[in-house]
Amino acid sequence: xxxPVRGSSKWWNLMFKTAMDRAKEQIDYAIDVLKQDGxxxxxxxxxxxxxRKMVPEEAVRELQTELRRTMKKDEMTxxxxxxxxxxxxxxxxxxxxxxx
Numbered sequence: 144x145x146x147p148v149r150g151s152s153k154w155w156n157l158m159f160k161t162a163m164d165r166a167k168e169q170i171d172y173a174i175d176v177l178k179q180d181g182x183x184x185x186x187x188x189x190x191x192x193x194x195r196k197m198v199p200e201e202a203v204r205e206l207q208t209e210l211r212r213t214m215k216k217d218e219m220t221x222x223x224x225x226x227x228x229x230x231x232x233x234x235x236x237x238x239x240x241x242x243x
Contacts, residue, residue, distance in 0.1 A: 194236050206233055 147153035165169035166243070187193075191208045194202045 189232065191235050191239075192231065195239070202236065206236065207228075 147157060189205060194205065197205065206229075210225060210229050213229045215224045215226060216222070217224050
């Protein structure tokens with residue numbers, strides 16, 4: 144494979160793609176090493192059991208963060224759309240008598 148002319152848009156695109164591929168390889172390698180050493184995953188799923196163990200203010204803060212993290216955008220309007228699983232988690236938490 145011959146390289147495109149140095150400084151051309153094709154050359155810059157190739158350099159960017161190469162850098163992104165190398166970064167992805169490094170991240171994948173780091174995650175594999177951490178898994179082998181027994182470290183937990185980078186994100187721990189938020190569950191109702193974890194929320195029950197928290198102080199109510201901390202649980203509300205975690206739910207707000209999870210809602211922001213899992214928010215999606217409607218393709219047609221661009222409006223934010225909450226994730227159904229997160230909404231269900233909020234409902235379950237509120238149903239157990241704790242106010243959010």
